[in-house]
Amino acid sequence: MKIVSVDAMIIDAGNPTQGRNTWNPIVVRINTDEGVSGFGELGIAYGRGYRAGFGILQDFGEVIIGEDPMKIEKIWEKIYRSTFWGLGGGTVISAGMSAIDIALWDIKGKVLGVPIYELLGGKTNDKLRAYASQLQFGWGNDPTVKGRDQMILPEDYAAATKKAIDDGYTAIKVDPIAMSDQLPKGKGPWQTRGVLSNKQIQVAYDRIKAMREEGGPDLDIIVELHSYTDVVSSIQVGQALEELDIYYFEEPCSPLNSKNMLEVHKNVNIPIASGERIYQRTGFVPFLEDQSIQVIQPDVCLTGGISETKKICEMGHAYDCAAQVHVCGGPIAKAAALQVEAVIPNFLIHEHHKWALDPKGRETCKYDYQPVDGYYEVPDKPGLGQELTEEAIKNATTATVK
Known part of the structure; x- marks a missing residue:
């Protein structure tokens, strides 16, 4: 199994994407060559920073194309060690790593047919x-x-x-x-x-x-x-x-x-x-x-x-x-x-x-x-137990890395 594309999405939750009290989640969808996709969220849905969050998902998405999504720890370390800024951490870098990591766990749970907690x-x-x-x-x-x-x-x-x-x-x-x-x-x-x-x-x-x-x-x-x-x-x-x-x-x-x-x-x-x-x-x-x-x-x-x-x-x-x-x-x-x-x-x-x-x-x-x-x-569906609706995906601002 290989990662073939990564979708970075700004989700329209009915709020303008600006200002302190905005709340529009930023989501990543990681897609594989076997048709299994995983969803993760980047934690900058509020405050000032959503453009940076949207961008970091695209940048880090390029790093993981071709990787085996089941090797979660390896991918985490690759982003951490090979992107130069990964070692620096901080809000945007760590948030991008978070969204990707969550999506990988979602894929793994779906492939194995169990919720992540198992x-x-x-x-x-x-x-x-x-x-x-x-x-x-x-x-x-x-x-x-x-x-x-x-x-x-x-x-x-x-x-x-x-x-x-x-x-x-x-x-x-x-x-x-x-x-x-x-x-x-x-x-x-x-x-x-x-x-x-x-x-x-x-x-x-x-x-x-x-x-x-x-x-x-x-x-x-x-x-x-x-x-x-x-x-x-x-x-x-x-x-x-x-x-x-x-x-x-x-x-x-x-x-x-x-x-x-x-x-x-x-x-x-x-x-x-x-x-x-x-x-x-x-x-x-x-x-x-x-x-x-x-x-x-x-x-x-x-x-x-x-x-x-x-x-x-x-x-x-x-x-x-x-x-x-x-x-x-x-x-x-x-x-x-x-x-x-x-x-x-x-x-x-x-x-x-x-x-x-x-x-x-x-x-x-x-x-x-x-x-x-x-x-x-606790959700007991395979993987994360949560996915975007087709309508939310359709209305999202999306950038795809292949």
């Missing part, structure tokens, strides 16, 4: 607990707030919490400082780095307190800061929120410096989580060695694919770190994360992003996997 060692977890992610945008497909474009008041956050609980979730995640307390959006100063004012800290506290009161003591609340904060400001926020029983504290400062993360860990009595912007095994080493994070969050579509994510989670297991595979992509990204999480013994919880609720995004793939009462079943 090839990774078999299930450790039969059901996967999920949390409702990014409640600062509300929850569900209907706006949480009426007549304005952002969540401001504590009661807004309580209302989003109630929606998630009504959907069966026992855990939620929110960024309590992403949205200013003033309208219109962006009006007034809202500095999140350096020393925060008492007012800013109070705004964050009041929002989380409202969520805690709505959810009660049994609701697990994850607080994420998206690295909008630095060491000083994240410690201020974290210390203020400690009494509200936070499940873990995500990306409190830059993911580029483990010593900064360690300083937050030493001063905030909440487990620290990070990983979506840490790439490949080498990127996680300093955070594991100094034990600055307690929950590792490798993104399967950004850190090097299924192969690398499994290895990173195993490294974390050796340091007593729990693992939550980061997911902020399309249905293919979700399926890849579920396959890994089914296997790893240090699995903690699965991220179910608000964008994953969008009907247009869900319609781009053949199967609509959604949690039931806050838990996922």
